[in-house]
Amino acid sequence: MSFVIECENLVKIFKGTPPVTALDNVNLRVPKGSIYGLFGPNGAGKSTLIAILMGLTLPTRGVARVLGHDVLRESLEVRRKVGLLPEGFGFYDNMTALENLKYLGLLDEIPGDSVEQRAREVLEKAGLGDRVNAKVSTFSRGMKQRLGIAQALLKDPEMLIFDEPTVGIDPDGVMEFRRFVREIVKEGRTVFLSTHLLRDLGMVCTHTAILRKGRVVAQGSMEELTRKMKSSMGYSYEIRVKPEDLERLLKEVENLPGVFEVRLEGEGRISLVSREDIGGELFSLLSRGQYSVEAMVSSKPEWEDLYRFYSEEGG
């Protein structure tokens, strides 16, 4: 597997009294073609890491490589190949969408005679084809986000970095963004995104790292992380039956293999936690015993659970 981002013992300490350790020995590997989510609360060090990768900030110690280029010595090459959508997007409000992109496109080394065509292409792709000549000051936040994606795509990058791309975006905009991310990954690009809004972007990621107080507390593919969490925390189920069946069911589920916690929740509800996935066994037990089942829910871990689990484990 080849990696587009590799960080080895990356440390960033901001001078001050007291000095602030923004990144503490970060080791990270982002596989090519993945949608890599960097999750963490505000102040975890996500934006600092992105700033280092883009050459906006220097690391105190350690090594970082993007697309095989050292971020210190070959920063210009990194910036030729990577598109960045920074937090807050950042546009010249007094200029139109097209003017903004033409200016940035020229700085992206797109030849003068084709920059307008390229700008129009990416605006069309970002769904702003009808707003080409509108001033950015008239754009909503969602439109600015799309314009931000367009500017990041201008240079036809091999990798895109999005820093908190869905902050302040409405649910439709978030859905659109997820669709867009999947689409650009299909084109062979890698997407590296940072967010504290796990619910918004967790489901689109193929890989993730959880950053807490400057440290990577977990990283890997989503399947790996979920499996590890479940084997440690257990699989949770909730069953609702008629009150007359409650006692009988309670005795039966306690004897199921792997069940280590059973609770009566009231109103005919039983919740239980098992070390293994016993969904199938539960189902056959309920049918075999002819219980009058009103509901059975297998609770899937939320992104927040994943984050909480690894944060507590690592920090």
Next chain:
Amino acid sequence: MMGTGFREKRPPLKRVMIIARKEFSDAVVSRRLWLLIAVFLLYYLAMIFSLSFSYSMMPEEARPTRIMQVFQGAGSSVALIAPFLGIAFGYDAVSRERESGTLKVLLARPVYREDVVNGKIVSALAVIGITLFTATFLAVSATMFLYGLNIDLDDFTRLTLFSIFSLMFAFAYYSVSLFFSTILNKSGHSLIASIALWAFFTIIMPLISMMIAFMMLGVPSFASFSPESDYWKKYAELNYMTQIFSINNHYSTLTGPVLAKASKQDVFDLFKLSSQYPISLMVLTMYPTVFVILSYIVFTRREEK
């Protein structure tokens, strides 16, 4: 092909010119520029009309016969306005980009930070230069029209040199403001710092200089009121020494002799001026050089989080 399909690597000068062109078009459509041009023109026109009014009261033989007589007082007034031209384009040159988030977008492109600073400097020089030269040209044209005066080569040389010194002076303030803009996060803070520096050189320093002179030389007697008296010579020397680092003082020192044409036969000599006031020339050149270099250093080393 993804990544490198349609790129052409650009030499630094081309990158600088892309940034300069954008900055220049921003400036041209900004209200700020037109307001400053209006202030300049209004000032020049007020100067010309007030002189015209006072000359109309004079007998025919006392009226101006040379264009430089009208422009003699321009130096002190431009000294008051020109710094604002520099400050207006420098105080938010970098900090505004930082505040609006465009700096990150800009620096995420394959450009060096020096290119960004250079682009802004090129554009500022062009805008300030065009403003100063246009305002002076219009004022000279109005003077020629109103008074029926002609301009000779010497007048032209003097006015051109006056505009060049004014450009250097305004650019000195631009470079200081640019430095504040790179070092401070907020444009408001940068503006306050720039205006504080202007107030220091324009108001506070001359007052301090006067106080020092009075403390050392005593209050002038009635007999010492002649500019040729020893008292005033010593006063001028002390004044010059205490304001040795004042850009305003050196600008006035240089533009004074440029604009003072004693007679039609008095031909301006640049060599004489530079040998008479080498320190003034040096200080006027030193300020932009030092502050532009400082801006480079701060901006290239600064961490954009």
